[in-house]
């Protein structure tokens with residue numbers, strides 16, 4: 452890639468990089484993600500039996516949140532601080548509060564996971580406070596910026612708004628349910644509340660953001676043809692329909708008398724059908740077709756993550772059908788495993804290997820083009836690292852999938868070791884990029 456190409460790519464995609472926040476803001480979130488992955492790996496190594504037995508056990512729920520909050524949401528928060536000014540052309544007000552959000556998200560996630568794991572109420576209450584503060588301090592400024600965006604008619608911005616709305620709902624519900632584990636009466640039937648909470652988290656928050664970002668990122672980085680406006684709209688409307696149906700259903704079941712409430716609760720899981728069909732079937736099929744039709748079929752290590760992640764989405768669609776039709780708890784666990792560690796994490800992992808070098812190049816090198824020799828984006832990381840990370844990620848998925856299916860503590864421990872290796876490799880890559888310094892030029896400002 453020639454050194455000036457990233458600028459051309461950005462301007463072709465209509466990005467407003469001059470509005471980007473300081474590099475340190477997204478980087479602090481990205482650098483924390485592998486550390487939470489490492490905590491998840493320690494949990495798998497130290498408590499290998501439970502996470503492979505049932506989704507309702509506390510070690511499983513703790514592992515789920517070390518990953519959904521500590522890794523996925525951590526990366527997504529950092530990405531939204533970066534994307535909102537650049538893609539939605541609307542700077543996030545009071546950007547300095549991102550430091551508070553980062554600190555409270557870290558403390559809250561650790562408190563929630565350890566409080567659930569060790570059954571310690573005195574850890575859960577501060578965790579609820581910290582996560583509540585993180586949610587408030589993130590959603591208000593980012594939501595305001597997205598609301599004011601002059602690019603509000605673009606599908607990517609609409610998808611980002613939907614994602615932030617779902618984030619607000621999943622947090623409110625999660626904090627409310629967490630009170631049930633901190634000694635207060637549990638708010639309603641547990642499977643029902645948990646079903647709506649996890650649907651909002653995975654399909655609403657994660658699904659909307661991955662879908663919306665794919666509209667922008669795939670044509671920009673991999674030169675795929677963009678999805679048609681009608682396809683983009685249908686994908687997002689399907690997710691929004693599910694969110695509305697699930698929230699209405701949950702409200703009705705909480706307010707109605709017992710008998711009709713039970714009937715509403717029975718059909719509520721079907722509310723997620725449109726979103727699951729959109730996020731795990733239609734979006735992957737349309738996107739894989741666009742990838743196959745891309746203009747320049749250059750091999751790109753980070754594209755492998757997208758293809759594998761989209762493949763996992765299709766697997767999740769099959770597993771959802773199996774989970775509804777079979778009583779076997781392993782099917783539900785496999786669905787959670789491939790949704791969180793496969794579909795969502797593969798795509799985010801690949802994006803970190805693509806976007807962080809791009810950001811470092813823009814902040815630290817772009818102003819030097821034509822003044823001193825500047826390396827291209829692709830040269831900022833050793834070439835073998837993304838391929839190594841991809842291999843490790845596939846190893847984690849395969850070992851974890853077999854561990855769940857065979858209920859094997861040994862395989863779960865092996866999964867933990869592989870996950871630790873994956874986390875360390877990601878941390879090494881991000882640290883390498885964070886420490887990258889531009890070729891010296893007297894007086895050149897560095898971020």
Ligand code: HEM
Pocket residue numbers: 505506507511512515516519520523524563582583586621622623624625626627628629632641642645648649652653656657787
């Ligand atoms: C403020 C943030 C959050 C809090 C306080 C929270 C809290 C909880 C609690 C207490 C449970 C257990 C419910 C029970 O025992 O019945 C739960 C389950 C779950 N949560 Fe969250 N949550 C939060 C955010 C999220 C997010 C953002 C996601 C997804 C991206 C998510 C995904 C899940 C999933 C998948 C389960 C089910 C776990 C399983 O089946 O093993 N949560 N959450």
